[in-house]
Amino acid sequence: MKISVIGGGYAGLVTGACLSGLGHAVTIVDVDPAKVQMINAKKPPIYEEQLEDLLQKNCGDRLCASTSYESVSNSDLTFICVGTPSNSDGSANLAYVKSACISVGKELKKILNYQVVVVKSTVPTGTTERIVCPWCYNLARKRQARSDLQQTLSFYRRDRRSRISCTRTGSSSGASMTGHLTG
Numbered sequence: 001m002k003i004s005v006i007g008g009g010y011a012g013l014v015t016g017a018c019l020s021g022l023g024h025a026v027t028i029v030d031v032d033p034a035k036v037q038m039i040n041a042k043k044p045p046i047y048e049e050q051l052e053d054l055l056q057k058n059c060g061d062r063l064c065a066s067t068s069y070e071s072v073s074n075s076d077l078t079f080i081c082v083g084t085p086s087n088s089d090g091s092a093n094l095a096y097v098k099s100a101c102i103s104v105g106k107e108l109k110k111i112l113n114y115q116v117v118v119v120k121s122t123v124p125t126g127t128t129e130r131i132v133c134p135w136c137y138n139l140a141r142k143r144q145a146r147s148d149l150q151q152t153l154s155f156y157r158r159d160r161r162s163r164i165s166c167t168r169t170g171s172s173s174g175a176s177m178t179g180h181l182t183g
């Protein structure tokens with residue numbers, strides 16, 4: 001499967017590296033050129049158990065990073081994994097999610113084939129209706145592209161994420177992805 005992962009931080013890079021380790025062709029899309037350069041050089045910008053091994057094995061083959069969203073229009077599945085930092089009042093800052101959705105929507109507009117978009121960022125209830133659908137899904141539907149949205153929840157320990165994502169088919173991200181695509 002061809003997969004784009006938007007956001008190459010803790011959530012996105014580990015998800016993408018694990019999916020490439022499972023045989024999928026993954027493009028990590030990040031706005032930070034330094035992070036993209038490090039990933040393509042097989043050097044993890046963060047520490048996670050097994051992550052460096054996965055980059056060494058898969059970068060340049062099934063895994064690459066880019067600042068361009070171009071890969072989205074050529075993917076079967078796109079994960080949105082950008083950050084949602086807290087505002088001073090404790091609410092989630094959804095600016096990065098909105099920006100990512102606009103960029104994904106622009107790419108989906110170019111295609112007619114079926115695609116699934118999965119929001120993996122942690123977002124408050126109602127974000128799909130208020131931000132993701134208007135900016136990503138509806139934008140794409142104007143050109144009759146077929147796409148669906150999924151929200152995943154994940155609960156795993158930071159230092160064990162690589163192993164869990166790679167091996168547990170019942171993990172939240174794996175379960176919702178598989179369930180959706182086969183359902």
Ligand SMILES: NC(=O)c1ccc[n+]([C@@H]2O[C@H](COP(=O)([O-])OP(=O)(O)OC[C@H]3O[C@@H](n4cnc5c(N)ncnc54)[C@H](O)[C@@H]3O)[C@@H](O)[C@H]2O)c1
Pocket residue numbers: 006007008009010011012029030031032035081082083084096099100120121122123154158
């Ligand atoms: N860290 C975790 O353990 C974990 C687990 C599950 C879910 N999450 C959720 O996933 C989301 C990401 O968390 P994280 O820890 O990976 O954050 P992070 O800050 O480590 O990474 C976010 C990345 O997104 C990139 N980015 C920002 N805007 C972008 C855009 N418009 N297009 C492309 N890339 C963009 C940033 O450059 C950064 O590399 C958050 O909502 C978080 O709550 C985190």
